[in-house]
Amino acid sequence: MRPLISIIMPVYNCEAFMEESIRSILEQTYRNWELIIVNDGSEDKTEEKISGIKDVRIRLVNLKQHQGLTYAFLEGYKLAKGDFVIRHDGDDISAPNRLELQLKYLLENPQDGMVSCLISCFTRDQSLAKDCTFVERIQNHYVTYEDIQKAIIGGFIPILFPTLMIRKELMDKVNFENKTLELDDHVELLLELIKMGKVRKVEAILYSYRRHKDAYHMQNEKEYNKQVSKLLKDPSVKNHLQYNDFYKELKVIENKIQVNEKSNIRVLMLIDALNVGGTETHVVNLTRKLIQRGVYVVVGTSGGPTEAILHSYGIKVIKIPMDTDYISNKKKFGMLKLVKNIIDEEKINLVHCHLFASMQLASELYRMYKIPYVVTVHGLFYPNSVLYSSCIMASKVIAVSEPVKEMLEAKLEDKIKGKVVVIQNGVSTDMLKDSSRSADIRRELSIPRNAGILCYCSRLDWNKTDAARVFLFSYSQLLGQFHNLHAVIVGDGPGKEGIEKEAQVINEMVNEKVVHVVGAKVDVIPYYKESEIIIGTGRVALEGMLCSKPIIAVGNQGYAGPITERTRDIQWKMYFGDHDALEKPNAARIARDIKHLILNPEARKKIGDWGKSWCERNFNNDELVREIIQIYKNTLSDLR
Missing domain, CATH: 3.90.550.10 (Spore Coat Polysaccharide Biosynthesis Protein SpsA; Chain A)
Incomplete structure (x- = not known):
């Protein structure tokens, strides 16, 4: 009909x-x-x-x-x-x-x-x-x-x-x-x-x-x-358009997290925006773990695609129209009054902030209302003005890596003496359990079952776009020798359009779709599990190791190479290329390291098994959350 x-x-x-x-x-x-x-x-x-x-x-x-x-x-x-x-x-x-x-x-x-x-x-x-x-x-x-x-x-x-x-x-x-x-x-x-x-x-x-x-x-x-x-x-509107596929992947969580309304630790978690990236993923996972451990947490943010994940768990999100230069904005006092009302209504006694505007806002709240705050510094990209205005009065400053701690101490010197502690962003085996078991990326991307897959995962912004571009060039050099090898780029950001064009050039060159740019994903685990090698930095490296995969580290600061038992200490000190590096990304070097791992499947398995064990011992999210809760308790205790 x-x-x-x-x-x-x-x-x-x-x-x-x-x-x-x-x-x-x-x-x-x-x-x-x-x-x-x-x-x-x-x-x-x-x-x-x-x-x-x-x-x-x-x-x-x-x-x-x-x-x-x-x-x-x-x-x-x-x-x-x-x-x-x-x-x-x-x-x-x-x-x-x-x-x-x-x-x-x-x-x-x-x-x-x-x-x-x-x-x-x-x-x-x-x-x-x-x-x-x-x-x-x-x-x-x-x-x-x-x-x-x-x-x-x-x-x-x-x-x-x-x-x-x-x-x-x-x-x-x-x-x-x-x-x-x-x-x-x-x-x-x-x-x-x-x-x-x-x-x-x-x-x-x-x-x-x-x-x-x-x-x-x-x-x-x-x-x-x-x-x-x-x-x-x-x-x-823009978030839904830019991250359309991301929103479609969101799963309905049947069992919402139970909130302890009577908790004595009541935290306002401030983050400028909830885009798709390592910092945002860390805030989501930290908030979830804190609530599960009985801490009362409300998230204050201007919003973004990752906000939907918080809603899916039943976590309370309050919109605060933050921007990075809000301090110079005429709306400054209106903003402070808005947030103070939130603090009063939710009986907040501690603020935990993460990015530029959040840190400025937390320091202003302290100046006006003496509400204590904790800062987490996620990288080397923070402007000096933000660090000076926010870290000095913070109760505690958490650095996610040794290079970040060294940067803070070098810039702020005695002004933050004894305040900085290193607590790395952790990962949890929960992410493996929560991952969609039915996802079949080979079928979705039309990748043959017998083909090898290289997975590059990162937000396509800043130097990470350049790293993705160098990876694609190194991959193109390998195609003459490895005909049945595909590359998957997971991530979104301003650099995505350029990466898509370069991927199209490679696909046209071999007259086959071998490079797949899939954008931001809620669940990246299926992509990791199907890959022979993962190329990335920071949280991507940790998640990849948790999936028993060998990692070639490359990030904002440059190339750090394969993560192995022999290189683990220097890799951690560099935060896998995101906070320091051995050299600038080099296509020939990356191609050589990929080739070595492809030709040595036993070495890949050995490195993958070791990486999973090392990651579970040293980057266990549950243990790291316990350390953060202790910081909260110490901060509140000092006020009494």
């Missing part, structure tokens, strides 16, 4: 254009549709015009009073019976083959939740002619999902809502009760749908968009632009 398409047309005082718009639906080459016209209390002859067009597939709903086109659309949506939904404007025109071509696309591309099309923009008002030309050209410039995604992240919406054909099952997932839907343009609804399902455009002009001075955009231009700007500044 052919799918039914529900076309919903909310109209208000549209007698001048209604008939032409409806006729464009009647002339469609695809015939199995229903047209639900919702007359939003029109005061002209709109109802009369509609009633004069006879077709059993047309249903007219007359609202007694004007409620707004969004309200009218939702009233029509309640009556929709189709498998696919279109919201059609009463002053625009659809090409005769629009339904046919858009339906064909969605039937052939089940992974996409909706499809748009190219437009023509027309007007009878010559004063709008140039505006019309601009709208048409810029809307038709963005076609692929990637292009549309980049445009929205950049602050521009390249899709007109009426051009969409949407799967009804996708629309049904929208909780309209939680949406303000202030704009009759449906921008908020469009952004919500794009969070849930990919969209691209059929490369044909299928919709004619009419510009006239009575149009909603023209009548409400100032308010419209203000609301659109506000919606696009919402970080959750």
Whole structure:
């Protein structure tokens, strides 16, 4: 049976254009549709015009009073019976083959939740002619999902809502009760749908968009632009677009963590943002372990994709609009008052902060309210101004490696004497248990069962993008000798687009997809387990060793080489290339080390088994969390 398409047309005082718009639906080459016209209390002859067009597939709903086109659309949506939904404007025109071509696309591309099309923009008002030309050209410039995604992240919406054909099952997932839907343009609804399902455009002009001075955009231009700007500044929109696959991977945790509401240790865990990276993963795991051990923890952050993991465990997250230069911002005192209210409501007695703005905020809270705080410094990248303003008054400063401790003591000298302690970021066997056992990355990436896999995992930012680029070059040098060897790049960030282009060059060079750039992943363990060798630094190195895999360490500071029993002490001191290194990343050196391990499977197994044992003994998360809890207790005890 052919799918039914529900076309919903909310109209208000549209007698001048209604008939032409409806006729464009009647002339469609695809015939199995229903047209639900919702007359939003029109005061002209709109109802009369509609009633004069006879077709059993047309249903007219007359609202007694004007409620707004969004309200009218939702009233029509309640009556929709189709498998696919279109919201059609009463002053625009659809090409005769629009339904046919858009339906064909969605039937052939089940992974996409909706499809748009190219437009023509027309007007009878010559004063709008140039505006019309601009709208048409810029809307038709963005076609692929990637292009549309980049445009929205950049602050521009390249899709007109009426051009969409949407799967009804996708629309049904929208909780309209939680949406303000202030704009009759449906921008908020469009952004919500794009969070849930990919969209691209059929490369044909299928919709004619009419510009006239009575149009909603023209009548409400100032308010419209203000609301659109506000919606696009919402970080959750950009996060969902940039980390779409990451969000899809999130699992529903059935057993939420039990919170000890009566705990005497009540911590506000501050982190600027919850993006995808080692620091953020550490904060998530630390918070989870602390709560499991009876510490009351609330996370304060501006948000980010990793926030969803905290929510999945039932951990309380409070939004604080932090940025790195908030201290110089006029909103400083408002921010402090907001956080002080959180501290009072949650009965917080200790703050634990991690990144730039968080550290500045914690030090200001101490200055004004004498709330004690602990700082964790995660690397060598902290500006001197932040270290001086925050570490000196902290109760304790945790350095995640020896080089970080040395850096702090060299810069702050006697000002932090006795305050710095090294507690490395730990890992836990829990991550192996929590990992998705059903994940089959070879099937997902079409990698043969007998192929070898090299896995590079890192946030693609700063020097780590350069490290990824050098790894790809070294991998390309090995392809002549190892024909059945694939490379998987796990990670996201500003450098991802460049890495994708270089991967494409290698794939085209060998006429086969051998490099796979998979983006950020909630669960990286399946990628580690399927790999022969893991290339990375910091937390990646620890997680890889926990999976019994040999690690070639390369990070922000440069190349550190294979992690072995012989090199373990120097590797730890360098934090596996992230805080110090032996040399700059060198493609020939990396290729040589990879080749050696590929040709010696027994050595790979021996190194992997040793690495797992060493990691479990020295980087056990449970033990490290105990040390942090003791710091909390000592800090609170000193206040009494």
